[in-house]
Amino acid sequence: xxxxxxxxxxxxxxxxxxxxINCAYSNSASDYFIWYKQESGKGPQFIIDIRSNMDKRQxxxxxxxxxxxxxxxxxxxxATQPGxxxxxxxxxxxxxxxxxxxxxxxxLSVKP
Amino acid sequence: DAGVTxxxxxLIKTRGQQVTLRCSPKSxxxxxxxxxxxLGQGPQFIFQYYEEEERQRGNFPDRFxxxxxxxxxxxLNVNALxxxxxxxxxxxxxxxxxxxxxxxxxxxxxxxTVL
Numbered sequence: 001x002x003x004x005x006x007x008x009x010x011x012x013x014x015x016x017x018x019x020x021i022n023c024a025y026s027n028s029a030s031d032y033f034i035w036y037k038q039e040s041g042k043g044p045q046f047i048i049d050i051r052s053n054m055d056k057r058q059x060x061x062x063x064x065x066x067x068x069x070x071x072x073x074x075x076x077x078x079a080t081q082p083g084x085x086x087x088x089x090x091x092x093x094x095x096x097x098x099x100x101x102x103x104x105x106x107x108l109s110v111k112p
Numbered sequence: 113d114a115g116v117t118x119x120x121x122x123l124i125k126t127r128g129q130q131v132t133l134r135c136s137p138k139s140x141x142x143x144x145x146x147x148x149x150x151l152g153q154g155p156q157f158i159f160q161y162y163e164e165e166e167r168q169r170g171n172f173p174d175r176f177x178x179x180x181x182x183x184x185x186x187x188l189n190v191n192a193l194x195x196x197x198x199x200x201x202x203x204x205x206x207x208x209x210x211x212x213x214x215x216x217x218x219x220x221x222x223x224x225t226v227l
Contacts, residue, residue: 034215043116043202043218044155089154098145098206099168100216102154 012109019077021106023090028071030094035064035075038105039086047075047088077108085110114139116205116219124225125193133188133222137205144186145216146178147202155202161186190224198226 013019025033031052036044048059050066050073057064063076073090087107091100117136125131137144143162147155157170161180180186184205190197200223204216 036218043118043220046215046217049215091154098143098160099157099170100145100147100155100204101157104152104154 009104010107010109012111013080015080015082015110015112017080019075019080019084019108019110021075021077021088021090021108023073023075023103025071025073025090025092027092027094027101028068030092032093033064033066033073034091034093034100035062035073036089036091036102037084037086038089044089080108080110082110082112084108116141116203116217118201118203118219118222120222121220122223122225124227126227127193127195129193129226130189130191131193131224133190133201133203133224134185135188135203135205135219136185137203138217141205141207141217142184143206143208144180144184145204145206146186146188147204147218148172149200149202149221151199158188193226195226198224200224 034049035047037047038044048062048064050057050064055066061078065074077084087105089102089105091102116138119134145160146158148158149155158172158176159169159178160167164180175191177189200221202221203219206216
């Protein structure tokens with residue numbers, strides 16, 4: 001069935017450390033992946049995306065890695081800050097359908 | 113540049129009632145998708161509108177219906193509300209027919225509580 005799963009439901013890191021949030025997807029036909037950040041009481045905020053013809057993409061303090069062989073996606077956050085505390089979702093689109101399939105989310109907690 | 117806006121922010125209804133939620137897409141966007149997010153879960157796709165037509169639909173009953181207006185804004189209607197319809201309803205906008213561009217930007221959501 002359709003599923004995008006996350007390995008860890010919670011992640012706690014020290015301020016200034018790097019964070020890595022992982023995601024497994026099940027549909028090998030997926031061609032587009034997005035990471036969203038959702039703070040309490042707010043809608044998901046776009047962080048970074050990657051297409052299936054790439055294996056790495058970098059943004060400001062964030063890097064997304066895509067391993068199609070094992071159907072694994074990760075989000076790396078450099079120098080994690082308290083403002084990074086939120087729930088992070090990976091989402092996929094396959095068959096150019098426009099429908100985002102979300103995982104359950106990982107809650108990132110940054111300790112000062 | 114205005115982002116995606118939704119109204120109202122909160123809503124309380126009783127079982128059996130009907131509700132209408134509204135969404136204005138980000139400037140320059142013409143496609144609107146609706147999602148339902150239960151507490152502690154990821155958003156679930158309800159449907160997508162483009163050129164005033166429903167283009168895709170998720171696994172939701174016919175009680176959930178929608179509309180898109182010529183100015184690209186959209187409404188989500190839910191009839192015969194059930195307790196299980198309590199959730200955060202998210203609107204996301206994007207540009208172009210599904211597949212040509214995929215980045216969807218979300219609004220703040222409408223929190224619906226059904227008593």
